[in-house]
Each structure stands twice: as C-alpha cells, then as structure tokens.
Amino acid sequence: MIKARVTVTLKNGVLDPQGKAIEGGLGALGFEGVESVRQGKVFDMNVATDDKKAVEKSIADMCEKLLANTVIEDYAVEIL
Amino acid sequence: MIKARVTVTLKNGVLDPQGKAIEGGLGALGFEGVESVRQGKVFDMNVATDDKKAVEKSIADMCEKLLANTVIEDYAVEIL
Numbered sequence: 001m002i003k004a005r006v007t008v009t010l011k012n013g014v015l016d017p018q019g020k021a022i023e024g025g026l027g028a029l030g031f032e033g034v035e036s037v038r039q040g041k042v043f044d045m046n047v048a049t050d051d052k053k054a055v056e057k058s059i060a061d062m063c064e065k066l067l068a069n070t071v072i073e074d075y076a077v078e079i080l
Numbered sequence: 081m082i083k084a085r086v087t088v089t090l091k092n093g094v095l096d097p098q099g100k101a102i103e104g105g106l107g108a109l110g111f112e113g114v115e116s117v118r119q120g121k122v123f124d125m126n127v128a129t130d131d132k133k134a135v136e137k138s139i140a141d142m143c144e145k146l147l148a149n150t151v152i153e154d155y156a157v158e159i160l
Contacts, residue, residue, distance in 0.1 A: 001115065007122055022123065025146055031138060033128040035081065040122040042087055043102065046115040058111060066105055 002047045002055050003080040008068045009040035043067055052079055082127045082135050083160040088148045089120035123147055132159055 010016050019038040026034050047055050056077055063075040090096050099118040106114050127135050136157055143155040 009122065009124065019123075022146070026142055029142075029145055031142055035126040035128050038124045040124065042089065042120040042122050043099075044089065044118045044120065048113040048115050062106055062109075062111055065109055066102070 002049060002052060004045045004047060004055065004059055005078045005080060006043040006045065006059060006063060006067055007040060007076045007078070008043070008063070008073050009075075010038055011072055011074055014072045040073075055079065082129060082132060084125045084127060084135060084139055085158045085160060086123040086125065086139060086143060086147055087120060087156045087158070088123070088143070088153050089155075090118055091152055091154055094152045120153075135159065 010019075016038045019036070022039065023034055023037040026037070045059070047058070049055055056079060059077045060075075063077070064070060068075040090099075096118045099116070102119065103114055103117040106117070125139070127138070129135055136159060139157045140155075143157070144150060148155040
C-alpha cells in the first residue's frame, strides 16, 4: 500500500476571499504581522499497489480530472 | 518575512463524508485501488518577522484559536 498526499493550492493571482477572511479574523484576534493567508486543500490517500511510478502518474491523472481545477489551481503530489 | 504552511487534517476515527464522496468519484472515473481518501486543509501564510521560534509558537496559537477545531482536527506547522 502506498500513502500519498496531494496538495491543491490556488494559483498566484487568483483571488482567495476565504484566505482574506481568515487573515482578517487573525487580525481581530490580536495576531500581528500576518501579511497574507491563502487556503488550499489536502487529500491523504491510500492506494493498494506498490508501484510508486504508476501511482504518481495515476494520482496526477486524478488531479487533472477531479481533485483540482487546473484553470485556477496548482497541485503537488507527494508519496509518503 | 517567514513563510509557513499549516496543515489541518481530521483525527483518525472522525467520519469524513467529503473524503468518501471523492473516493466514490474516483472509483466512478475508473481509478482502481484507491482504498481511502481523507480531505484536509492547508493554510499558506506570510508573517512579517524573522524570529522562527516566536512564529512557530504564534502559529500554534492561531491553530488552537481559529484555524483548527482541535476536538476533531490535528494540525501541523511547517516553516518553509
């Protein structure tokens, strides 16, 4: 079994109102110096195989098709 | 300026319907062997300081107070 983590983040330049809200919230709670917050998603997966190369390719495919919106999001695949 | 990444994931045993839906979706798209998917959140932050120790402490504090629900979620702070 292979464990993988996919991280999906907004591309630079794409507005992130959720991140902005968190930034505001942190300021309101008294945390100083937070210049920017951007929120993304992680997916932790278990895949039933031992072929790392194939899994990496297959997960990249999953990202293109379902996990990420590649118009506005980047993704990174990490095999753990 | 320090860049940090906070990863918030559901604790083991906490139901993750969103992860289950993604798992089902991947199966429907023909991806085989995906045994489990769990979804979490990432926060990428820029903090205006150069004191790594202080930032780590301050971000852990942010997680406890705002970024994570520590009843059902774990968090990890990574200084980049």
